[in-house]
Amino acid sequence: MTAKKTPKMTSEMTSEMTPEMTPETVQDMLNVSRETIDKFAIYLALLEKWQKSVNLVARATLDIAWQRHILDSGQLARYLPAGCKTILDVGSGAGFPGLVLSIMQDATVHMVESDHKKTVFLQTVIRKLDLSAVVHNERIESLPAMVPDVITARAFAPLGKAITLLAPHMRPDTVLLLLKGRNVEEELTEMPDYPIMAAVTYPSLSDPEGMVLQLTQDH
Numbered sequence: 358m359t360a361k362k363t364p365k366m367t368s369e370m371t372s373e374m375t376p377e378m379t380p381e382t383v384q385d386m387l388n389v390s391r392e393t394i395d396k397f398a399i400y401l402a403l404l405e406k407w408q409k410s411v412n413l414v415a416r417a418t419l420d421i422a423w424q425r426h427i428l429d430s431g432q433l434a435r436y437l438p439a440g441c442k443t444i445l446d447v448g449s450g451a452g453f454p455g456l457v458l459s460i461m462q463d464a465t466v467h468m469v470e471s472d473h474k475k476t477v478f479l480q481t482v483i484r485k486l487d488l489s490a491v492v493h494n495e496r497i498e499s500l501p502a503m504v505p506d507v508i509t510a511r512a513f514a515p516l517g518k519a520i521t522l523l524a525p526h527m528r529p530d531t532v533l534l535l536l537k538g539r540n541v542e543e544e545l546t547e548m549p550d551y552p553i554m555a556a557v558t559y560p561s562l563s564d565p566e567g568m569v570l571q572l573t574q575d576h
């Protein structure tokens with residue numbers, strides 16, 4: 358590990374947030390096919406069905422799932438590096454953003470989730486949609502090093518803790534894409550001693566207070 362460098366912060370793009378989002382609006386914003394939207398619809402129908410017996414997401418978000426879960430997760434696709442083949446999604450929960458990216462992308466998505474019931478749900482969606490995704494029912498702390506092209510996470514851990522836990526899985530060109538809240542700048546000042554040199558934030562397309570945080574490393 359080398360000395361910590363002050364992250365460079367830049368802010369790009371304007372929010373395209375709109376109220377009452379329909380699947381068609383999300384299709385336009387994510388620039389995906391009708392077939393992809395149909396797969397999202399099957400996924401959300403399974404989520405709604407399973408939510409009756411397993412607490413997968415906050416109940417209040419089910420009515421706004423296209424915006425809160427599909428768009429929120431799917432917006433990360435535009436920040437994936439060209440040729441991205443492997444994604445590690447940590448603390449996947451009900452599959453946000455990991456399963457959404459798996460539906461959208463020609464990449465293998467590894468999802469790490471410590472809760473057994475949630476992993477059974479993830480496996481069910483993977484089978485139903487025949488996705489190229491793998492579920493690891495364990496804590497990230499005990500997962501053998503994965504060194505993927507990209508690591509993603511939403512609502513997993515504060516930035517400092519997340520980087521410490523993810524460090525064993527990062528090679529020099531691994532990109533981190535994290536969905537964060539409005540306190541992201543505060544969290545950036547608390548980063549551990551790790552050679553991350555550039556932090557770029559993008560306003561969220563789905564959440565007026567949210568941010569996409571892209572972290573790349575010193576080579």
Ligand SMILES: C[S@@+](CC[C@H](N)C(=O)[O-])C[C@H]1O[C@@H](n2cnc3c(N)ncnc32)[C@H](O)[C@@H]1O
Binds near residue numbers: 448449469
């Ligand atoms: C707040 S939920 C977020 C789930 C999903 N990413 C989302 O945004 O909807 C955090 C998830 O991370 C899982 N989790 C927490 N600590 C973990 C760890 N150390 N390793 C793997 N999974 C973990 C929890 O079981 C939970 O499902």
